Amino acid sequence: MRLSCEVHVVYSLLASQMTAKPVRAMLALGVKPDPEASTVPSTMRTSRDAVLLLCTGKDGQAKKYRVRNNVSRLFTKFVSQGKATIVFTNPSHQLCISKADPCQLQKFLRLLGLNIKPTEDKSAFASLSELPDPAALLCSDERPKLKMTITKRQNYPLRDGFPSTLETLVIQNCMLAKVDRRIMQLEHLHTLDLSNNRLKELPSLLSNLRCLTDLRVAANHLSGFPQSLCQTSLSRSLKALDLSGNRLTYLPAQFGHLTSLVTLNLANNHLESLPFSFHHLRSLRRLLLLNNRLHYLPSNMHYLHLDILDISGNNFTHEESVRVIQSRLGVMSLLELCARVMKCHHMPYENDFLPHILCSYLDACRTCMCNMPCFTCFEHCIGAVDSRRMATTAITDSKRYVPMEAFFCSVKCKKRYISQGYLLV
Secondary structure, eight states: EEEEEEEEETTTTTTTOSSSSSSSEEEEEEEEETTGGGGGGGGGGOOEEEEEEEEEEETSSEEEEEEETTTEEOOOGGGGGGGGGEEEEESSSEEEEOOOOOHHHHHHHHHHTTTOOOOSSSSSHHHHHHHHHHHHHHOOOOOOOOOEEEOOOGGSOOOOOOOOOOEEEOOOOSOSSSGGGGGOOTTTEEEEEEESSSOOOOOOOGGGGGTTOOOOOOOOOOOOOGGGGGSSHHHHHHHHHEOTTSOOOOGGGGGGOOOOEEEEOOOOOOOOOOOGGGGGTTTOOOOEEEOOOSOEEEGGGGOOOEEEEEESSSSSOOOOSEEEEEESOOOHHHHHHHHHHHHTTTOOOOOTSSSSHHHHHHHHHOOOTTOOOOOSSEEEEEEEEEGTTTTTEEOOSHHHHHHHEESEEEEEEEEHHHHTTSSSS
């Protein structure tokens, strides 16, 4: 068995000769080549044959360590981090292993442990092959696997699992109905592509992927995006999100918490409206909304600095003037005043500190075009806006003006934005 890792060799009796820093190495556990070994079945070998081979690219040479009754201690507390230490008696060396794949390291140490002391279990030695040539071993040095692509169901790793060093994982056309829980343990994962499967929901455990920057779940059966994922570490790490080709009918009000998003693809869904929290996505540069069922766009989208906006193929109505849907302007309640203060000062709130009904009230906030939060005291209007005001490049169905749903905190605010040409009169 072979293991690719970094090794720091410590000479216990002469500390001044220890290596300055860890070096890339290959470890191999096997038996010494024997001309007569071909006549001896593998099940008849004994533990005295087991040898550990350490081969580094520094000088091209290899160091051999006898295993049987020669390993005094094994330190395995940090195996999950790809680290371990093997202490030999003769010579008095310590092999400090690091940057190894935890799964492979665990198998390597388990096999090593079976060969340390004599045992009647011959199966412990059956899996040991002859030690390879050091030059060939260096050529076969396998770096930690950073990318894995699976495009066929029969290639899905049911038993072996996923290398913990993965940074990019692509699983397509495997008919997955649920996200594998083992994926949520890949702490170094940056890109996760689960497109062209049969996923019906995304688990909240995806928040364990603290390094995730690119999530692609296009062409699945998703009907919604979990509210819980909008309030986790993904709100700070996620930069690209592809939800195209699903069955989304709505987005949660907390969707605006994903403030690090740069690219958002919501094409080919069943969305009829967008949450007013969209104006918090200030990092967003590319927004694809084509082929949905949108009737209006939220007015506060003009706060976004979009480079590309595609809103073609929607059910936009033709608005020739500003139409008042509902007017609820008047004296504000104490609850509204407090809620506006919290929103204006960006005060954090969670269900652990506030009752759920108050958190829901704050999440349902509408925003006036002047950026003033509105809750129950507002004027609800429908108008039309020039698509060129929303993005550098706006792709529409040959219509320059698109309908927009606007909330105004006062009549004065409404007149000001109409006079400035934001809404078609």
